[in-house]
Amino acid sequence: MSVAVQPSRPQIAVSAAIFRDGKVLLTRRARSPAKGFYSLPGGRVEFGESLHQALSREVDEETGLDIEIIGLAGWREVLPAAAGAGHYLIMSFAARWAGKEPVLNDELDDYRWIAPDALASLGALKLTGGLEEVIQSAARLIGP
Numbered sequence: 645m646s647v648a649v650q651p652s653r654p655q656i657a658v659s660a661a662i663f664r665d666g667k668v669l670l671t672r673r674a675r676s677p678a679k680g681f682y683s684l685p686g687g688r689v690e691f692g693e694s695l696h697q698a699l700s701r702e703v704d705e706e707t708g709l710d711i712e713i714i715g716l717a718g719w720r721e722v723l724p725a726a727a728g729a730g731h732y733l734i735m736s737f738a739a740r741w742a743g744k745e746p747v748l749n750d751e752l753d754d755y756r757w758i759a760p761d762a763l764a765s766l767g768a769l770k771l772t773g774g775l776e777e778v779i780q781s782a783a784r785l786i787g788p
Contacts (some may be wrong), residue, residue: 654684654721654731657677658699658723659686662711664741667757668779670769671707674753677722677730684779685752686735689721694733703739712745717782720774738782 661684662669670682676702685706696713703711715738720731746755758766760783763776 651730654733656689656695657687657732658689658695658702659734659736659778660699660711660713660739660780661682661717661736661782662703662709662741663786664757667759668782669707669709669741669746669770670756670758670775671748671752672754674751676690678772681772682754682756682772683775686734686736687751688732695737699737699739700734706749707755708744708747709741711736711739712742714738714782715785717785718774718778720778722773735767736778736782738785740786 669685671685672682673679685703686699687702687706689695693701699713700711703709717736717738719736720734722730722734723729748755760779763771763779
């Protein structure tokens with residue numbers, strides 16, 4: 645089995661807090677990084693790709709959903725915690741569900757639509773760091 649070699653420079657990534665009927669989509673990572681943690685769908689930005697293009701592509705690849713991107717909800721820096729780990733700058737966007745039902749690719753193994761105010765009561769679920777803050781910020785951008 646080969647081990648993925650991490651780039652020697654920080655990588656830019658995007659994620660989407662996708663809202664539908666007052667709930668936000670959480671997806672569980674099926675592999676590293678963050679295997680077993682619930683987070684937002686997203687991934688790396690490819691060279692020459694705008695942030696919005698990357699976000700639409702990543703959401704489509706991971707979930708099959710169509711989205712309407714509303715705006716930047718926040719960002720998070722993930723520093724390498726161990727040798728060989730990646731360094732990422734994740735730009736997180738607020739988005740509205742625009743069509744289709746979730747069909748997960750092999751990077752994800754579960755999804756849930758959850759009310760943002762219910763996040764604090766999800767003690768049994770492992771959430772990626774900073775997730776609650778990004779979702780609350782995105783919820784303010786989405787509005788009522």
